[in-house]
């Protein structure tokens with residue numbers, strides 16, 4: 001398949017592949033078993049220049065593109081989903097938002113931490129505000145030149161290991177008037193009031209903690225507000241544009257996991273014999289492999305295209321539609337392809353001694369985190385139909401109270 005990669009990108013891919021297979025792959029099963037954050041892998045990423053490679057050169061980064069980063073992330077995820085995710089968040093998302101909208105001081109701070117090996121945490125989701133992110137209740141109250149933040153987030157990737165936090169909160173001015181949603185930069189262990197709560201026992205990607213993060217009178221100086229050009233009122237949308245890059249990154253990890261699973265599966269069919277012949281000689285399995293590889297190629301082309309794309313109005317970030325479509329396709333493809341690869345292994349695929357069950361568990365995440373498959377479809381439909389569809393009940397009429405779905409009593413189930 002022709003991907004249109006430059007020679008420099010092909011060289012970067014080769015280098016990433018070498019590092020992934022020699023330094024990262026040997027730890028992947030252990031990272032999953034121990035559920036420990038892989039600091040050794042982080043050091044390998046840092047030493048290779050893969051932490052903060054999209055940071056501009058004037059802040060010490062390599063000034064590489066999102067596509068360059070995607071090429072590296074795919075290689076990492078092929079052998080270790082956790083390391084792939086670390087590479088995403090060290091190059092896309094919070095760091096991209098700061099590099100685009102941050103002050104000089106904020107950029108230097110973020111660059112120093114990330115280039116030193118810190119994977120930033122992005123704090124949006126709350127117990128009662130998941131897909132409906134803008135319904136967040138975490139608040140930032142202005143007090144003179146500072147903001148006081150109170151509230152609770154959950155499912156924050158890197159809780160307890162990340163130091164740089166980009167926190168989204170509802171902003172209120174001195175007299176209590178609501179101003180919109182803003183981004184605030186806090187550093188764990190430096191800014192009192194940022195506390196790490198319970199860790200989720202996750203299905204996969206177990207080497208990265210997903211935790212609650214609480215803010216108890218966390219005081220953030222005005223200089224740590226990440227203010228996009230539209231200010232607080234419309235700034236949430238602008239800040240979320242940076243998330244389009246992270247979405248492409250998440251899709252890339254799904255792609256890498258599926259590509260790794262496919263390669264394991266393909267190799268196994270050549271080696272495993274039944275009925276006196278390699279199982280690769282059975283047409284049923286040949287067609288499975290053909291379908292898997294076709295799906296992978298389609299996802300890769302979409303991801304690379306999304307990584308190259310740019311949104312409207314000279315946005316430095318990938319186009320929202322391309323990001324949503326590529327993540328949607330890659331995440332659903334990864335669930336199918338990793339499961340098919342497990343099938344090729346028969347019982348061995350079901351054993352924790354082989355990597356397939358880990359890869360299947362890891363891949364399951366990507367239709368949920370970073371915009372669910374359903375929400376991404378809504379994003380895509382909004383673009384296709386050039387209309388914004390309100391998801392709240394505002395505007396719905398004749399909804400009798402008896403038709404309102406009651407909250408289930410989970411304790412009784």
Ligand code: FAD
Pocket residue numbers: 121122123124125129130131132154155156157158205210365368369370371372373374375378391
């Ligand atoms: P809900 O919003 O409660 O959705 C439940 C179901 O309803 C889903 O299937 C959803 O698709 C569907 N649904 C909801 N609304 C609609 C609608 N309007 N139309 C159709 N279907 C709908 N968040 C962060 O802020 N920072 C992080 O670092 C982070 N990391 C994460 C890592 C992992 C491993 C996971 C699993 C999640 C992470 N999240 C993070 C949270 C993630 O972004 C949310 O889980 C996601 O936005 C969905 O929210 P929810 O889980 O509350 O699901």
